[in-house]
Every structure is written in C-alpha cells, then in structure tokens.
Amino acid sequence: MAFIRRYLIPRLIQYVLVIFLGVTAVFIIPRLTPTDPIAHTIAQIRSQGAYLDPATVDQFIQDLKELYGLEGSMWDQYVALWRRLFRGDFGVSFFQFPTPVSVLVGRALPWTVGLLLTTTVMSWVLGNIIGGLAGYFSRKRWAQALDFTAMVIRPLPYYIFAFTLLLLLGYVVRLFPIAGGAEIGRRPEFSWPYIKSVLWHSFLPALSLTILGGTMWFQTMKLIVQNVNAESFVQYAKLGGVKESIIVSKYVIRNAMLPQVTALGLALGQIFSGALITEIVFSYPGLGTLLYNAVITGDYNLIMGITILSIVAITTAILALDLLYPLFDPRVRYR
Amino acid sequence: MRSKTLLLIASLLAAMSLLVACGPTPTMTPVEVTRLVQGTPIVVTATPVPVVKEKAPDVLGILPRSETLIAAQLTGRVGTPDDFNEWVGWKWRDRGMQQLMNEPLWSVDFATGKIINGLADGDPIYNEDFTQVTIPLRKGVTWSDGEPFTAADVVFTVETLMKYEGFNAHSFFVENVESVSAPDDYTVVFKLKQPNSRFHTTFLDRWGSTWIMPKHIFEKVDDPVKFQFNPPVGTGPYKLHSYDPAGYWTVWERREDWDKSPTGIMFGEPKPKYIVFQAFANEGAKILAQLTHQLDAVDLSADGLKAALAQGKTNRAYQPTFPWVVNNDPCITGLTFNTAKAPYDNPEVRWALLLAIDIVEYEAQAVDGTATMSPVHIPSLGPYPDYYIKPMQDWLKEFTLDLGNGETFKPYDPEAPARLAEYAKSRGYVVPDDPAFIAQAFGYGWYKYAPDVAEKLLIKNGFSRDADGKWRLPDGKPWRIEVISRSDMSHLEYKNAAAAVQQWKKFGIDAVHIPSDNVSSLTQYGEYDVSGNWPAFEPWGAGADLYRVLDVFNSAYVKPIGEMTQGHTSRWSSPEMDDVLKRLRETDPTDTEQVVAVGTEGLKILVQNMPGIPTFGYIGFVSWDEYYWTNWPGAENPYTQPYTHWGPFKYMTPFLQPTGN
Numbered sequence: 001m002a003f004i005r006r007y008l009i010p011r012l013i014q015y016v017l018v019i020f021l022g023v024t025a026v027f028i029i030p031r032l033t034p035t036d037p038i039a040h041t042i043a044q045i046r047s048q049g050a051y052l053d054p055a056t057v058d059q060f061i062q063d064l065k066e067l068y069g070l071e072g073s074m075w076d077q078y079v080a081l082w083r084r085l086f087r088g089d090f091g092v093s094f095f096q097f098p099t100p101v102s103v104l105v106g107r108a109l110p111w112t113v114g115l116l117l118t119t120t121v122m123s124w125v126l127g128n129i130i131g132g133l134a135g136y137f138s139r140k141r142w143a144q145a146l147d148f149t150a151m152v153i154r155p156l157p158y159y160i161f162a163f164t165l166l167l168l169l170g171y172v173v174r175l176f177p178i179a180g181g182a183e184i185g186r187r188p189e190f191s192w193p194y195i196k197s198v199l200w201h202s203f204l205p206a207l208s209l210t211i212l213g214g215t216m217w218f219q220t221m222k223l224i225v226q227n228v229n230a231e232s233f234v235q236y237a238k239l240g241g242v243k244e245s246i247i248v249s250k251y252v253i254r255n256a257m258l259p260q261v262t263a264l265g266l267a268l269g270q271i272f273s274g275a276l277i278t279e280i281v282f283s284y285p286g287l288g289t290l291l292y293n294a295v296i297t298g299d300y301n302l303i304m305g306i307t308i309l310s311i312v313a314i315t316t317a318i319l320a321l322d323l324l325y326p327l328f329d330p331r332v333r334y335r
Numbered sequence: 336m337r338s339k340t341l342l343l344i345a346s347l348l349a350a351m352s353l354l355v356a357c358g359p360t361p362t363m364t365p366v367e368v369t370r371l372v373q374g375t376p377i378v379v380t381a382t383p384v385p386v387v388k389e390k391a392p393d394v395l396g397i398l399p400r401s402e403t404l405i406a407a408q409l410t411g412r413v414g415t416p417d418d419f420n421e422w423v424g425w426k427w428r429d430r431g432m433q434q435l436m437n438e439p440l441w442s443v444d445f446a447t448g449k450i451i452n453g454l455a456d457g458d459p460i461y462n463e464d465f466t467q468v469t470i471p472l473r474k475g476v477t478w479s480d481g482e483p484f485t486a487a488d489v490v491f492t493v494e495t496l497m498k499y500e501g502f503n504a505h506s507f508f509v510e511n512v513e514s515v516s517a518p519d520d521y522t523v524v525f526k527l528k529q530p531n532s533r534f535h536t537t538f539l540d541r542w543g544s545t546w547i548m549p550k551h552i553f554e555k556v557d558d559p560v561k562f563q564f565n566p567p568v569g570t571g572p573y574k575l576h577s578y579d580p581a582g583y584w585t586v587w588e589r590r591e592d593w594d595k596s597p598t599g600i601m602f603g604e605p606k607p608k609y610i611v612f613q614a615f616a617n618e619g620a621k622i623l624a625q626l627t628h629q630l631d632a633v634d635l636s637a638d639g640l641k642a643a644l645a646q647g648k649t650n651r652a653y654q655p656t657f658p659w660v661v662n663n664d665p666c667i668t669g670l671t672f673n674t675a676k677a678p679y680d681n682p683e684v685r686w687a688l689l690l691a692i693d694i695v696e697y698e699a700q701a702v703d704g705t706a707t708m709s710p711v712h713i714p715s716l717g718p719y720p721d722y723y724i725k726p727m728q729d730w731l732k733e734f735t736l737d738l739g740n741g742e743t744f745k746p747y748d749p750e751a752p753a754r755l756a757e758y759a760k761s762r763g764y765v766v767p768d769d770p771a772f773i774a775q776a777f778g779y780g781w782y783k784y785a786p787d788v789a790e791k792l793l794i795k796n797g798f799s800r801d802a803d804g805k806w807r808l809p810d811g812k813p814w815r816i817e818v819i820s821r822s823d824m825s826h827l828e829y830k831n832a833a834a835a836v837q838q839w840k841k842f843g844i845d846a847v848h849i850p851s852d853n854v855s856s857l858t859q860y861g862e863y864d865v866s867g868n869w870p871a872f873e874p875w876g877a878g879a880d881l882y883r884v885l886d887v888f889n890s891a892y893v894k895p896i897g898e899m900t901q902g903h904t905s906r907w908s909s910p911e912m913d914d915v916l917k918r919l920r921e922t923d924p925t926d927t928e929q930v931v932a933v934g935t936e937g938l939k940i941l942v943q944n945m946p947g948i949p950t951f952g953y954i955g956f957v958s959w960d961e962y963y964w965t966n967w968p969g970a971e972n973p974y975t976q977p978y979t980h981w982g983p984f985k986y987m988t989p990f991l992q993p994t995g996n
Contacts, residue, residue, distance in 0.1 A: 036856040039899060043855035044425045045503060047410070048980075050543035051536065051883060052503075054892045057901040059506035067501055096414040097424035098501075098561050104414070107580060163619060171623045178629065179620045184405075184584045184611055185398040187577050283616040285581030289412065296852045 008323070015319050022311035023085070026304050027078055035298035037094040038064045044095075044297075068094045081304070090305035095297040101305035104290060108274075111181055112286040115202055115278070116271040119209035124264050126210070127217025132253050134218070135225025147222065150215040162208040162281040169204060176204045179283035205282045209275065217260065224256040231255075258329050262321055269317030272310040398586065401996060404607035404964055404988075406979035407621050407633040412614040413582035419567035419575075421546060422502045423560050428543065430578075430585040431612045434984040436479075436569035438597045439540035440470065440547075442983045445665045445876030446973040448718045450539070451983065453597045454484065454547060454570060456521070458925065459535035465921075466530050470538075472521040477595040479574040482551050486517035491550035493525075501560030504545050507537060532924055533882050540982040541875055571985055572598040572605045584613045598985045605988035607964070612979075618825070625650065628962045632979045636825030637702060640956040649962040653955070653977050654970040657764035658705035658776060661955035661977050665876030667714045668706075668827045670818070670835050671868040671947035674907040675861055675896050678796070678808060685945045686736060687792040688865075690746060691842035692835065693784035695754045698951055700837060701830040704759045706951035708751060708778035712871035712941045713884060714952030715778040722879045722931050723938060724779050730939065731780065736788070739795035744788045752777035778951075786842055806844045815845040819857055820867035822850035828867035831950060835865070858904040861896035868904050870947025880924045881934035888912050888946070907946030912937065966992040 038061055046052050052060070065071050069080065069091065084091055090101035134143040153161070170178040182188070183197040228234060234251050242251075274288025287306055294302035413427040419436075421428050440455040450458075456471040476484040493515045496502045511534055513526040527534055537545045548559075549568045556562045566575050573587035587610045593599040613630065615621045618639045624630035626647050635643060640659065643650050652659035672679040672688075679685060698704050709715040710731055715724050731747040738744055755777045759766045766773075797809030806814040816839060820832035832848050839846035857863050872887045874880075890913050892902030900906055915937040922929045957977055959967045968974050968987060975986050 033853070034856050034860070034862065035853045036860070036899070039856040039859045041425060042899075043859070045543075048542035051541065053507045053510075053537070054887055054889065054901045056506035056510050057892075057899075059510070060503070061899060063500045063505065093414070095425065096418075099415050099418060107416075111581060166620070166623065171627060174627060178623045178627065179613070179615050180579070180583045181581050182579065183397070184579075184613065185577055185586050185609070188580055280616040281620070283412075283583060283614065283620055285412075285579075285583065289616065290414075293414065298853075298856070 011319060011322050015315055018315045019308075019311055022315075023081075023304070023308055024078075026307040026311070027081055027300075030295075030298065030300050030303050031074065033298070035296075037068060037298035037300065038070070040297040041095065041097075067097065068092075085308075090308075091301040093294075093299055093302045095293070095299045095302070101301050104302060105287070105305050105309060108285060108287045108290045109272075111284065112274050112288070113271060115205055115209070115284070115286065116275055117268070119206050119213060120264070120267050120271065122206075123210045123213030124217050124260070124267070127214040128221045128257070128260055130214075131218035131221030132225050132248075132256060135222035135256070136229060136248055136252060138222070138226055143222075146218070150218050153211060154215045154219060156212070158208070158212055159277050159281065161212055162205075162278065165204055165208050166281060177201050181285045202284070205275075205278050205284050208281075209278060220263075221256060221260060224259065225252055228252050228255050261328055262325075265317045265321040266314070269314035270310070272306075272313040274306075398609050398611070401963060401993060402608040403611060404609070404991065405611040405613055405629065405631050406984075407624075407630055408585075408612040408614045409634060409978075409980040412616065413578075413585065416578050416580055416582040416585075417563055417565055419564040420559075420562055421564075422496065422504065422548070424503070427582075429612070429980040431573070431587045431610065432567070432569075433540065433543060433546075433982045434571075434979065435573035435587045435610060435988075436567055436571045436575065437540075437546050437982070438476070438570040438985075439544045439982060440535075440538035442540040442986075443665075443875050443877045444976050444983050444986070445717055446663055446968065446976040448877050450877050451601075451986065453540070455538070461532060461923065464530050465532040465534075466527045468525045468527070468534055470523045470525075470535065472523065473597055473600070474521055475595065475600060476570055476597060477592060478549050478551075478568050478570055479590050479592075479596075480549075480568045481592070482549065482568075484547075484570050485520040486523045487520070488547050488550045489523045490515050490517050491554065492545070492548040495548060495553060495559055496545070499560050504537065530920070532920055532922065533880075536875075536883070539875070541873075542981055544982075570596055572596040572988065573610060573985075576609060582614065584611055586611050598989070602986055602989040605985070606991045606993060607988060610988070622646075625958060625960050628960060631960050631962075631964050632967075633958050634978070634980070635956045635958050637705070637956055639825070640958050643958040647958075647960065649960050651959050651961055651967070651969065653957045657759065657766065658954075659956075660702075660705050661957050662705070662707050662776070662952060663716045663973070663976075664953040664955055665714060665717055666873040666953035667709055667712060667869060667871060667949045667951075668831055668867075668953055669870040669948045669950040670831055671858070671866045671870050671903070671905045672907075672945075673861055673863050673865065673896075674905050674946050675893075676864065678798075678814075679864060681796060682944050683736075683792050683796055684798075685948075686746070687789040687796075688839065689782060689945060689948050690785040690789040690792070691844075692782075692838045692948070694751050694781045694950065695758050695784075697834045697838055698755060699758055701827070701834040702951065702954060704755050704762065704764075704777075706954045707776060708755065708781045708951045709949050710747065710779075710781050710942070711938045712947070712949050713874050713881065713938065716952050717876060718879060719874065720774070720779060722927075723881075723935060726931075727935060727938065728779065731942070734942065736792070738788065738791045742791065744785065746782045746785065746788070747780060748783040749780035751781035751783075752779065781950075789842065800843060804843050806842075813845055815847065816864050817847055817849050818865045818867065819849045819851055819854055819863045821854050822852050824850075827953060828854070828869075830867075832865075832867035835867075835948075859899045861894075861898075861900065861904070861906055866904065868947070870905070870949050871941065872903065878924070879927045879930045879934065881930070881937060882916075882919050882924070885912065885919065885934070885937040885941075886916055888941075889916055903946070905946040907944065909940065909944065911940050915940065961994065963994055963996050964991045965994055966990055 092098045092100050093104055134146050137143050169175050181201050186194055186197055229252055237247050237251055274286050274291055276288030276292055279286045279288045291306045409429050410427055413430050415426050418426055421432055438453040440453055442451045442453055444451055454473055456473045460469045472486055478484055493508055496504050497508045511527055511531055513528050515525050517523055552568055553559050572590055572593045574590050576586040576588035578585040589605050589608050593604055621633050622639055622643050625633055625643055653661040672685050674680050694708055707715045713719045734747055735743045735745050752773050756766050756773050799807050801807055808814045818832045818836050820828040823829060836846040836848040858866050858868055871884050874884050887903040888908050889902055890908035893906050893908050894900045915933055919933045922933055968977050974990060976983050
C-alpha cells in the first residue's frame with residue numbers, strides 16, 4: 001500500500017499533469033505564431049497563378065473558418081478541443097481537409113515506428129555490446145581502431161552522412177533506391193514481394209540511423225565501462241580472484257547499463273517525433289515531414305495530434321522508467 | 336583533434352573524388368543548332384551532351400520502364416493520397432489529376448499563346464450586356480468508366496458547387512450564377528446575376544480551373560464535400576493505376592479508349608502507357624534519380640540544372656544553349672511594396688528604391704543573367720511584347736519623374752538588355768549579337784541605374800543621410816527595410832529579395848532579407864515592408880486580356896493592415912485603376928483592340944505608381960532525360976508548354992517518342 005500511496009500515485013498525478021500542461025501548450029503556441037492556416041490554404045489554391053476570384057475571397061474565408069472550426073473565442077476552441085480529445089477525436093487537418101488527423105497520423109506512424117523502433121533498438125544493442133567490450137578491453141588494438149572509427153563518424157552532421165550514403169550506395173554503386181518507401185506501382189499488400197520492397201527501400205535510412213546512433217551508444221558505453229572498470233569494487237573483485245566473465249557481466253556491464261537503459265527509454269519515447277532529416281534525405285514516409293508541414297501551414301489540429309502523441313509517449317516512457325528502475329538498480333527502492 | 340579533422344576532410348574528399356571518377360564526363364563539343372527567334376531562323380552555337388547507350392536499372396519493378404514516363408511532382412509529397420475530390424481544399428492536383436485525368440473546358444497553352452478547346456467545342460458566346468453566356472460542348476467524349484460526357488455533367492457540377500459551402504468555388508458560383516441549364520446534350524447556358532465578361536475563365540485551365548464532375552457518380556453520394564472520389568473518373572486520356580498510401584507517387588495508365596478523350600480526339604494516342612508522378616523530399620535525390628534514368632522530367636533550381644547538365648549524358652534543358660531556362664512562363668517576378676505602410680505609401684519613395692537598383696547586377700546575382708527583364712507588370716514573353724511592351728516603348732521613353740526644383744528625369748533605359756547581354760558574354764556564354772535574339776532573351780528595356788536621382792527623390796521627400804552615409808527616414812530615425820520572402824533559396828521570390836537587399840545596402844539603406852515559411856500569412860495580413868512576392872498577378876499566358884493582372888488592384892478588395900486582403904498584397908489601388916477595371920469589365924475579352932487599349936492604360940498607371948517593381952519574367956529550370964523519351968517541347972520546337980505539372984502536359988503525351996531503350 002505504501003508503494004501505491006507514496007510512489008505510484010504521485011507519479012501518476014505528475015504524469016497526468018504533464019500531459020494536461022503539454023496539451024494546453026500545444027493549443028496555445030501555434031495560435032501565438034503569425035501563421036494563419038486559412039491564408040496558407042488560399043495561397044496554395046492560388047499557387048502557380050491559379051485563379052481565385054478576389055471578389056469572393058471574403059466569403060471563402062468565412063466558409064473555411066466554419067469548416068476548420070476556427071470560429072468563436074480561444075476559450076471556446078480550447079473547450080471544444082478537450083471535448084474532442086475525450087472522444088479520441090483530433091479533428092480534421094486544415095491543409096489536408098477534410099482528412100481526419102487520426103487518419104494522417106495512422107498512415108505515417110507505421111513507417112516511423114517501423115524505422116525508428118528497429119534502428120533505435122538495433123543501434124542500442126550493437127553500440128552497447130561493442131562499446132562495452134571496447135571499454136573493458138580498451139588497450140586492445142581492435143578496440144582502439146573501433147574507437148577511432150567512431151570518433152570519425154560521430155561528429156559528422158547527420159545530413160552529410162546520410163546524403164553521402166545515398167550518393168555512394170544509391171548513385172555510385174546503385175545498390176539501393178534513391179527515394180521512397182516502397183516500389184512504384186506496387187500496391188500495399190501483405191505479400192513477400194511488397195515486404196521485400198519495403199525492406200529494400202528502408203535499408204539506407206536504417207543504415208544511416210543505425211551507424212550514427214550506434215557510434216553514440218558505443219562511445220558512451222565505452223566511457224562508462226572504462227569508468228566502472230576503474231572503480232575499487234571491480235579492482236577488489238579482480239584481486240579477489242573472481243572469474244573475468246563474472247566481473248564483466250555482473251560487476252561492470254550491469255552497472256554500466258543503468259544510464260543506458262534510462263537513455264533508451266527516452267529515445268524510444270522520442271520516436272514519435274519522427275526523423276525529419278532522414279525522411280527528407282531519403283524521401284521516406286513518416287511523422288517528421290508530416291509535423292514539419294503542419295507547422296509551416298499552421299495546421300493546428302495536425303500539430304496537436306502529433307505533438308500530443310509525442311508528449312504521451314515521452315511521459316509514458318518516463319513513468320515506465322520510474323516504475324521499472326528499481327528492477328535494474330538494487331540501490332533504488334520504492335519509498 | 337587536428338588529425339581527426341584532417342581524416343574527416345580526407346574521407347569526404349575521397350568520397351567526392353569517387354563520385355567524380357564514377358560520374359559521366361560530358362564531351363563539350365560545340366554543335367550548331369538552329370532556333371526560331373520570332374519567326375527568323377538564326378544559328379547559335381550550343382554544346383548539347385552526346386546521347387550514349389548504357390544500361391539503366393529497371394527500378395520500377397512491375398511497370399515496364401520503356402513504356403513508363405516518370406516526372407517529379409512539383410508540389411511534393413501528396414498529403415491526401417486517398418482523396419481525389421479536387422473541388423474541396425487543396426488536393427495536390429499536380430499529382431496527375433489536372434494533367435492527365437481531367438480535361439477542362441479550355442486550357443491555356445502559353446508556349447503557343449493559344450487557348451485549346453478541351454471539353455468545350457468553341458469560344459463562349461456572351462450576350463450584349465454579359466449577363467448570359469452559352470458554351471458549346473465537344474461531342475464524342477466519354478468518362479474513363481465509359482459513360483458519355485454531356486451538358487448534364489456541367490449543369491450538375493455547377494448546381495452541386497452552389498449547394499454546398501465546403502467547395503472552393505461555392506462562393507464564386509453563388510455570387511455569379513442565377514441559373515444554369517442545358518438546352519441540349521452539348522450546350523450549356525448560364526444566366527448571370529450581374530454582368531461578368533470573364534465568367535467563363537473559371538473553366539479555363541491555367542494551373543487549375545473548375546473541373547467538371549461526373550454526374551453519374553456524384554449524384555449517388557450523400558456528402559459530396561467529404562466524398563473521396565476514389566477511384567477517380569475523368570475525361571482525360573489517362574486513368575488512375577495505383578498510388579502510394581504514403582503520398583510519394585501516383586501512377587496513371589493510358590485509357591484503352593483514349594480516343595474518347597479530347598486529347599486523343601485532337602492529337603492522337605498518348606505514347607507513354609504509364610506516367611508516374613513521384614515526389615522527392617530534396618533536390619539532390621531528384622538529380623541522382625535523373626542521372627540514373629529513374630526520372631525523365633524534373634524542375635530544378637539553377638544550380639541543380641547546371642549539375643544535371645554537367646553530369647548527365649542524356650540530359651537536356653529547355654533551350655539547347657545559354658540561357659538554357661524556360662523563359663516563356665507567363666509570370667512576372669519582382670518586388671512588392673506594402674503601400675499601406677509608410678514610407679512605402681509614397682510613390683516617389685518606391686521609384687527611388689527602383690532607381691537604386693542596377694538591373695544587370697541584380698539579375699546577375701539573382702539568376703546569373705538568364706531571365707528576360709520587363710519594365711511593366713507583365714512578362715516580356717509570349718504575346719505580351721507585341722500587344723503591350725513594344726507599343727509602349729515611346730511612352731516609356733517619355734515617361735518623366737519630377738525631382739523637385741524644376742528638375743525632371745526620364746528613367747527608361749532601352750539599352751538595359753544589351754548591358755545584360757554583355758554581362759552574359761563576360762561570363763563566357765555564347766550570346767548572338769542579333770537584336771531580335773537579345774530582345775527575346777533579355778527583353779526590350781528596363782530602367783536606368785540612377786542612385787543620384789534616387790537620392791534627389793528621397794531628399795525631396797524629407798529623407799536624409801547621416802554622417803556615415805546611411806539613409807534616415809523623414810523623422811530622423813535610421814531607415815531599415817525588411818524584405819521578406821519564402822525560405823526556399825531556389826525560389827525566385829527568394830532570389831529577388833536577396834538581390835534587392837544587396838542593391839539597397841549598396842545605396843546606403845539598412846536593408847535585411849528575412850526568409851520565412853510564413854510569408855503567405857505575413858503578406859496577406861500586411862505585416863511587412865517589402866516582399867519578394869510577384870508585383871502583379873500572372874496573366875493568362877494566351878490572348879491579350881489583362882483582366883486578372885489588373886483586377887487584383889481593385890479598391891474594393893483592399894483591406895487595412897491586420898485583415899486578410901482579397902486583392903494584391905501591395906494593398907495599392909487608385910480611382911484611375913478602378914476606372915480602367917470598370918471599362919475592362921465592360922469590354923468583350925475577344926475584342927483584342929479594345930482590350931489592349933484599356934490594358935495599356937492600366938499598365939501605365941502601374942508604372943506611374945510602381946506598387947511593386949517588375950524585374951524579370953519567371954524562368955523554369957527544366958531538365959529532361961532523353962534516355963527513354965525524346966521530342967520534348969524544347970525551345971527549338973515549342974509545340975506545347977514544357978512543364979509536366981501544367982494541365983496541357985496531356986497534350987504533350989501524343990508527341991513524345993520512346994527511344995526503344
């Protein structure tokens with residue numbers, strides 16, 4: 001009972017409060033910018049010199065306000081937002097009217113989750129294993145070579161690195177496609193040719209994220225392991241004749257993993273913000289460009305839909321870490 | 336740290352070297368190309384790259400590449416891939432809807448200067464007071480599902496648009512149409528609520544129009560605003576094959592009954608069996624796709640086109656020689672002043688800022704001297720030089736500014752294009768001395784670079800310079816001009832704004848360029864000083880009528896700052912322009928002589944008031960890969976407009992030739 005009263009309930013209250021404040025902020029902030037979704041819609045309809053009779057623009061603006069639900073005071077719109085959210089309705093996208101926000105997010109989400117979940121986990125696992133070994137055996141030549149390679153790759157701006165991969169493997173060697181998430185002309189279906197096509201198209205984006213992400217995990221894990229390795233309890237175990245495999249797994253890696261687990265939790269929560277630059281370099285589908293375009297066009301509902309998803313994901317990840325941390329770290333106890 | 340940096344640089348250099356080594360090396364052998372310049376054949380030297388045979392990857396999987404044409408989609412990834420209801424909101428209609436699926440009643444073809452009858456069978460026929468218009472329709476057309484197209488479809492479309500507020504054109508038709516009827520299957524009659532001699536232009540496709548709905552489909556729909564119209568049905572020569580649910584591509588397949596579409600009836604069988612519109616999220620990918628023969632037609636930036644031409648063995652631009660670009664796009668670029676805001680509410684200040692611009696330096700910076708300058712608010716291309724710019728030369732030469740103290744100045748400079756040609760020569764480009772070529776490529780004139788005159792105009796209006804030579808406003812405060820534009824560096828709005836800032840800085844004004852993704856809101860609400868927005872609305876590109884250019888300056892549309900304007904973002908108007916507009920509205924648009932007379936008056940008023948500075952015509956950086964398809968409508972053979980994103984792209988398809996690769 002003490003666990004629920006002293007540990008769980010305060011964290012759940014904090015969880016709900018953060019989400020409430022986050023939703024309120026994403027309601028207010030876009031409305032404080034000078035971006036007007038109606039102005040953007042009209043500008044787009046008039047793009048490339050297409051004609052919209054100026055005499056009827058005023059009435060068109062009124063029609064759009066009604067359709068977009070932008071009539072009434074800010075408070076009315078805020079109350080309407082919470083009513084909609086409790087029904088699980090994010091409203092319709094303005095710029096992609098009348099497509100519901102949930103449809104747009106639902107369409108982009110599998111691409112983002114598929115790519116980022118895989119690459120985040122893969123780079124975390126590989127980076128930590130290799131980094132752990134390189135940290136423990138830091139005097140070996142192979143460890144130093146890996147460290148040097150990571151030092152070269154890690155400072156590269158992601159855009160440059162990703163585009164270089166695209167150049168080398170998409171243009172020079174021509175092994176992988178230059179753009180898109182799946183083969184042109186192939187309709188989505190649960191079949192091997194379609195899955196193969198998706199995997200083939202996702203290879204370069206995934207490779208770019210895994211390599212750069214992996215070097216980051218590698219470097220942090222290596223440094224942590226080197227530090228832990230120098231701790232007196234490890235030295236004492238070595239002097240005490242404890243087997244090296246036990247020292248590595250139980251003494252060093254277990255302690256070194258704690259901050260990495262925390263970081264993984266947060267990284268997984270951030271998946272829902274999308275990978276904007278990856279999507280731009282590889283013309284890959286996902287939430288990143290959807291959110292970017294929503295911000296540019298003042299698509300309040302879509303901004304809120306994606307951001308709320310991200311807020312919920314990150315706060316949930318933090319809550320989960322709070323609750324699970326005692327399992328990883330015996331020094332932490334539920335108060 | 337130093338060794339790390341060196342290693343990084345070395346790695347990048349190695350990668351770049353690899354690219355250069357693996358990339359194709361064009362053979363720059365000059366060849367002679369004959370071009371038609373205003374009807375006169377002249378020979379110019381060009382350096383087209385040779386056509387070579389090499390194996391291209393079959394990237395399309397299930398589509399036969401040799402029968403497929405791939406074009407880049409101008410407006411990018413489709414946000415509504417499942418939705419083809421283009422009468423509501425914005426539906427990325429350049430994904431092929433307006434180019435392949437739809438036939439409009441009429442289309443503008445700016446390359447030939449002609450209006451092409453699509454679903455219409457001739458010109459609209461207005462009654463004497465422009466309160467009724469009769470439109471004849473083409474016989475023998477069917478929708479892509481086999482149903483015949485008739486006047487009932489047109490009547491249904493208009494009545495449906497008037498019934499539901501959610502349609503974009505709802506307000507227009509409610510404001511204008513009293514009734515619409517079909518006396519027979521191939522005639523439509525509109526009775527209008529008030530005289531409107533340009534009513535029919537809502538059906539004239541110029542990068543969009545009011546499309547006709549298939550009645551047999553929409554009449555069965557409960558809510559036509561929310562209806563997704565998927566799969567869509569059209570009267571164009573292609574039908575939907577498939578699309579990417581993520582919005583990156585749309586594939587169109589030639590109709591088996593293509594001869595029942597106006598395109599097929601007029602021009603024959605479209606050659607590509609499939610046409611793909613593919614979106615790319617960055618220009619680098621577009622260029623790489625074209626260099627690997629995965630993209631046949633694309634609009635690039637100036638630098639992108641240079642890179643594609645330099646690296647591609649089978650690439651070509653619109654013009655086979657300098658200046659390469661598409662320079663017959665019916666659009667004038669330049670700068671727009673916010674005339675609702677001091678000191679830009681003063682025409683003499685606006686003129687002073689114009690005279691502080693050296694157009695040769697300006698164009699050199701903006702577009703490397705490749706565009707055609709225009710002294711008036713329409714582009715110097717297509718039919719417009721003959722109708723307006725050439726006949727206005729005498730007036731422009733005599734146009735005089737009052738500098739105060741009895742001093743005057745004639746700002747027009749008919750030699751400006753020749754100066755620009757000299758600049759181009761200095762860059763090493765081959766520029767014939769033929770005056771006809773120079774006029775066509777660079778224009779008929781612009782204004783003198785006269786910073787001394789600009790200074791006099793400003794001093795006359797109370798401006799002053801401080802001890803450092805920097806300009807101060809009449810109230811003594813430093814003069815800072817914020818020039819806003821889109822943030823896309825390759826866009827001509829950006830390039831105009833950046834060039835203007837450099838010119839005005841040189842003149843001693845604290846000018847800054849502020850690129851913004853929010854420029855459409857800022858300009859429509861009047862929250863800016865100067866913008867890179869077009870100084871006037873684009874003309875039709877065919878015929879002499881300037882109604883759509885001038886009408887945006889109607890005083891009825893001007894709103895105070897803070898409210899969204901209905902008209903031009905300069906918020907400028909005048910009683911004289913209102914009078915011109917009134918007379919233009921009462922003029923039959925097909926009465927060329929009268930339309931030109933009134934239109935010329937409108938252009939003169941704009942020059943006198945200069946609410947925005949016209950600089951040069953829009954230029955497009957089209958790159959075509961001729962590996963799979965040839966006979967593109969280049970400058971030497973402009974049988975139709977050259978873009979794949981404009982509606983008349985459909986009229987290009989019967990003339991494209993497969994190479995057999």
